[in-house]
Amino acid sequence: MNEKPSATVTVTAPARLHLGFLDLNGGLGRRFGSIGLAIDGARTRLTMRAAARTDVVGPDSERVRRHLETMQQWLGLAGGHHVEVEAAIPAHAGLGSGTQLALSVATGIRRLHDLPLDPQGDALRLRRGARSGAGIGLFERGGLVVDGGHGKKAAAAPIISRIPFPEDWRVLLVIDRARQGLHGADEGDAFVGLPAFPDEAAARICRQVLMRALPALAERDLESFGAAIKDMQRVLGDHFAPMQGGSRFTSPAVGACLDALDRAGAHGMGQSSWGPTGFAFAPSAAEAERLASLARHNRVSQGLDIRVCTGLNRGAEVTARVTAGPSQTSTAVG
Numbered sequence: 001m002n003e004k005p006s007a008t009v010t011v012t013a014p015a016r017l018h019l020g021f022l023d024l025n026g027g028l029g030r031r032f033g034s035i036g037l038a039i040d041g042a043r044t045r046l047t048m049r050a051a052a053r054t055d056v057v058g059p060d061s062e063r064v065r066r067h068l069e070t071m072q073q074w075l076g077l078a079g080g081h082h083v084e085v086e087a088a089i090p091a092h093a094g095l096g097s098g099t100q101l102a103l104s105v106a107t108g109i110r111r112l113h114d115l116p117l118d119p120q121g122d123a124l125r126l127r128r129g130a131r132s133g134a135g136i137g138l139f140e141r142g143g144l145v146v147d148g149g150h151g152k153k154a155a156a157a158p159i160i161s162r163i164p165f166p167e168d169w170r171v172l173l174v175i176d177r178a179r180q181g182l183h184g185a186d187e188g189d190a191f192v193g194l195p196a197f198p199d200e201a202a203a204r205i206c207r208q209v210l211m212r213a214l215p216a217l218a219e220r221d222l223e224s225f226g227a228a229i230k231d232m233q234r235v236l237g238d239h240f241a242p243m244q245g246g247s248r249f250t251s252p253a254v255g256a257c258l259d260a261l262d263r264a265g266a267h268g269m270g271q272s273s274w275g276p277t278g279f280a281f282a283p284s285a286a287e288a289e290r291l292a293s294l295a296r297h298n299r300v301s302q303g304l305d306i307r308v309c310t311g312l313n314r315g316a317e318v319t320a321r322v323t324a325g326p327s328q329t330s331t332a333v334g
Helices: 061-075 097-112 119-125 134-141 184-193 199-218 222-243 252-264 285-296
Strands: 007-023 032-051 055-057 080-087 144-147 159-163 170-175 267-271 278-282 305-309 317-322 328-332
Touching: 007 097, 007 134, 007 199, 007 222, 032 097, 032 134, 032 170, 032 199, 032 305, 055 061, 061 080, 061 097, 061 119, 080 097, 097 119, 097 134, 097 317, 119 134, 134 144, 134 159, 144 199, 159 199, 170 252, 170 285, 184 222, 199 222, 222 267, 222 278, 252 267, 252 278, 252 285, 278 285, 285 305
Parallel strands: 055 080
Antiparallel strands: 007 032, 007 317, 032 080, 032 144, 144 159, 170 278, 170 305, 267 278, 317 328
16 A cells, blocks of 8 residues: 655745834824835744654744644644754844744644645734734735734734835844843833823824835835835834833944944934844945945944845745655745
């Protein structure tokens, strides 16, 4: 009797930049809303197959195991699974590691068992996207997305805009590996402890996004796009400063490096989520390398990881293989 070929599924998900919230006030009935960008500077990649017992190896193995157990219970799946985490986005660095990891596990087990994909529903089941919905939208489609925040429904924040990121533009990442951004219970406490967000500040940010950043991106105008992101980051940074040691940046070294990049001609400086990762934009690969070289040789950047990466206009990729033969299929999530 011929044995049924065994299958493996590999999910690769991009890191993301959280460029800022739209409305922390919520006075119109919806709160948060955010703008985010998929990038190639880091990724989560895991491979899954059925096994006699569950075994998870690689970075973030405990988180993967918890997500796997939750999904198996929800989907009513018995049996074990072997999961190898081949790469992981750095945790608590402001690059969306938690959401991308959770959705990678959920997508992997669904594809392995020929079940329909449901990133938005699985995000709620795995307790992701409680504030920003950008990471979910970026997992599905990549590019630059805007989510419309949370209303009365217990659902993922809807994606209300998605625009491709220009392929010739570059993103400079400034990473401080010695620090972590707020996360977990501390993050929740921080939001509770913040003062009320002024209506005027929310209006200013929404105007910058709708009437400046998005049209500039559509017209490939980096100067205007960067100016809009920089302004909204300034407003948000001042609001979050009391929870970040009185600074707009979790890492003073990252802040100093971004100031240097600003003076050197970079665009749109800011901090992704709670940091400590900072970012800036450049119009070309050559200009980005020039700026990165200047930053790396600046004394304020000692100990920082400075990278040049691109925006990604695709979401997570899923590859299924049958190990007993040559059959292989690759698909995008969205």
